Amino acid sequence: MKTPDDIRDELFAIAEPLCNEEGYELVDIRYLREQSGWVVRAFIDRLGGRSGGISFADCERISRELSAVLDVEDPIPHAYNLEVSSPGVDRPLRTASHFRRFVGHTARVLLTEAQDGRKRFKGRIEAVAPEAYDDADDGDDDAPDDAPEDAERDPGGGSAPGEAAVTIRVDDGQSFSLRIADIASAKLVPDWDALEHHAGGGPEGGDAENGAPPGAA
Numbered sequence: 001m002k003t004p005d006d007i008r009d010e011l012f013a014i015a016e017p018l019c020n021e022e023g024y025e026l027v028d029i030r031y032l033r034e035q036s037g038w039v040v041r042a043f044i045d046r047l048g049g050r051s052g053g054i055s056f057a058d059c060e061r062i063s064r065e066l067s068a069v070l071d072v073e074d075p076i077p078h079a080y081n082l083e084v085s086s087p088g089v090d091r092p093l094r095t096a097s098h099f100r101r102f103v104g105h106t107a108r109v110l111l112t113e114a115q116d117g118r119k120r121f122k123g124r125i126e127a128v129a130p131e132a133y134d135d136a137d138d139g140d141d142d143a144p145d146d147a148p149e150d151a152e153r154d155p156g157g158g159s160a161p162g163e164a165a166v167t168i169r170v171d172d173g174q175s176f177s178l179r180i181a182d183i184a185s186a187k188l189v190p191d192w193d194a195l196e197h198h199a200g201g202g203p204e205g206g207d208a209e210n211g212a213p214p215g216a217a
Helices: 002-022 056-073 098-099 194-195
Strands: 024-035 037-047 080-085 106-115 118-129 165-170 177-178 184-188
Touching: 002 024, 002 037, 002 056, 037 056, 056 080, 098 118, 106 165, 106 177, 118 177
Parallel strands: 037 080
Antiparallel strands: 024 037, 106 118, 106 184, 118 165, 165 177
């Protein structure tokens, strides 16, 4: 029997290339059970961090196309609702390129295992290593031709060469290097003061915070 993690992996394998072909990045996808039942929630953005934000029409388009593919592939053995939205102001951070794009911003990070006696970190994103190239599968074109084939395919941190890690500087001034492979979840902490200056132009990450209407599948 497939576990929720197995199904989420299948959903990524199906949805990510579809989004990329249509000019979008699949920022994250979640498969979870809520009070109303099972939900597949996809977060999309412009591919390569291009400006313009995500509109309601963008969400509807991907929702319609993804729903059709999921009907054919049938990775989920029961009824569910599909929801597609922009990442929002507290956007998920999943890959090295996500963290690199928001260097200087504040993030909350939860690790799968404790490091230095703690699993939760909140602080400024200082750096992402290695810096020579980016994730191979995120739609960016930063990877040089001679980048190691396994680099960031098996992401990590610490001092091992080729492993991906993000440096977080917490409020007391300490800096921690966290292996991206060890991160259970991470998201931006909204800078409300900065957002107030952009009121009327939409928050960073898209204009369609509520996304397309849920569609039962």
